[in-house]
Amino acid sequence: xxxxxxxxxxxxxxxxxxxxxxxxxxxxxxxxxxxxxxxxxxxxxxxxxxxxxxxxxxxxxxxxxxxxxxxxxxxxxxxxxxxxxxxxxxxxxxxxxxxxxxxxxxxxxxxxxxxxxxxxxxxxxxxxxxxxxxxxxx
Amino acid sequence: xxxxxxxxxxxxxxxxxxxxxxxxxxxxxxxxxxxxxxxxxxxxxxxxxxxxxxxxxxxxxxxxxxxxxxxxxxxxxxxxxxxxxxxxxxxxxxxxxxxxxxxxxxxxxxxxxxxxxxxxxxxxxxxxxxxxxxxxxx
DNA sequence: GTAACTGCAAAATATTTGCATCCTT
DNA sequence: AAGGATGCAAATATTTTGCAGTTAC
Numbered sequence: 001x002x003x004x005x006x007x008x009x010x011x012x013x014x015x016x017x018x019x020x021x022x023x024x025x026x027x028x029x030x031x032x033x034x035x036x037x038x039x040x041x042x043x044x045x046x047x048x049x050x051x052x053x054x055x056x057x058x059x060x061x062x063x064x065x066x067x068x069x070x071x072x073x074x075x076x077x078x079x080x081x082x083x084x085x086x087x088x089x090x091x092x093x094x095x096x097x098x099x100x101x102x103x104x105x106x107x108x109x110x111x112x113x114x115x116x117x118x119x120x121x122x123x124x125x126x127x128x129x130x131x132x133x134x135x136x137x138x
Numbered sequence: 139x140x141x142x143x144x145x146x147x148x149x150x151x152x153x154x155x156x157x158x159x160x161x162x163x164x165x166x167x168x169x170x171x172x173x174x175x176x177x178x179x180x181x182x183x184x185x186x187x188x189x190x191x192x193x194x195x196x197x198x199x200x201x202x203x204x205x206x207x208x209x210x211x212x213x214x215x216x217x218x219x220x221x222x223x224x225x226x227x228x229x230x231x232x233x234x235x236x237x238x239x240x241x242x243x244x245x246x247x248x249x250x251x252x253x254x255x256x257x258x259x260x261x262x263x264x265x266x267x268x269x270x271x272x273x274x275x276x
Numbered sequence: 277g278t279a280a281c282t283g284c285a286a287a288a289t290a291t292t293t294g295c296a297t298c299c300t301t
Numbered sequence: 302a303a304g305g306a307t308g309c310a311a312a313t314a315t316t317t318t319g320c321a322g323t324t325a326c
Contacts, residue, residue: 069207120273135258
C-alpha cells in the first residue's frame with residue numbers, strides 16, 4: 001500500500017510545508033513510533049523545537065497520527081491507519097514496546113479482543129500495550 | 139481483605155514515615171489511580187513536592203504501586219496486588235479511564251486475554267487501557 | 277549513633293504562548 | 302494579498318539533583 005504524504009496533507013486541509021512533509025515522512029518510513037526527541041535528533045537543527053510540537057499536535061488533531069499509551073509514560077506517536085478521521089480515532093490495535101532496544105511496534109495484525117466491562121461502563125477506545133523482547137533482541 | 143500500611147512498608151524494608159504512611163493510605167482508600175498532582179492537592183502543604191516524587195519512585199521500585207499507561211500520557215499510579223515484588227510486577231489487568239470525569243479504575247476482575255505475538259516476540263507484561271464512560275457518567 | 281528520609285534551593289527538562297516575519301495558496 | 306505556519310524569546314510546568322538538617326530505628 002502506498003502512502004502519499006502530499007495527499008494526506010491535502011486531504012486534511014493542511015498547507016504543504018517543509019516541516020510537515022519531513023516529519024510525516026519520518027513516520028511513514030519508521031513504521032513504528034516516534035517521540036518528540038527522536039524527531040528532533042533526526043532532523044538536526046532543520047526546524048525549531050516548537051514547530052515539532054505544533055506539527056505533532058496538528059497531526060493528532062487531524063487524525064494523521066495518534067499518541068501511544070506507554071508504561072513509562074513517555075510520549076510517543078505513530079501513524080494512524082486510513083480509517084482515522086478528525087476527532088475519531090480507530091486505533092484499537094496492539095502496541096509492543098521492547099524492553100531492550102526501546103523500539104515501539106504497532107502490531108496491526110493482532111486484533112484487540114473483546115472485553116466484558118462492568119455494568120454501566122461503555123468503551124470508546126481500547127489500547128493494548130505489551131512489553132517484552134522483540135524479534136531482534138530475542 | 140485487609141491492607142496494612144505499616145506491614146507493607148516493613149515488608150519492603152522502608153522506614154515508617156509520615157509521608158509514606160499518608161501517601162500509601164491515599165492509594166488504599168482511593169482504590170483507583172492517583173497522579174502526582176492529586177496527591178499534592180489532597181495533602182495540602184503537608185509535605186514537599188519533591189518528597190512526593192521520591193516517595194512515588196520508591197513505591198514503584200519496591201513494587202507497592204505501579205504506573206498506568208494512559209492514552210493522554212499523564213503519569214498515574216495505582217496500588218499493586220500482593221503478588222508484586224521488587225522488580226517483578228504482575229499487573230496484567232485492565233485499566234479504565236473515564237473520558238468525562240477522568241477517574242481511573244483498575245478492573246482487577248477482568249482478565250487480560252492471551253495474544254498471539256509475531257514470531258520471536260515474547261511478552262513480559264500486558265496492559266489494557268480502555269477509555270469511555272464509567273458507571274457514574276453513563 | 278548511624279543510616280535513611282525530608283525540605284529547601286536550584287538546576288535541568290519539557291511544554292506552552294505571544295508576536296513578528298515568512299511562506300503557501 | 303491574506304491567512305496560515307514558522308522561528309525566536311520568554312513564560313510555565315515538570316522532574317531531578319545536591320546538600321544540610323531531621324527523624325526512624
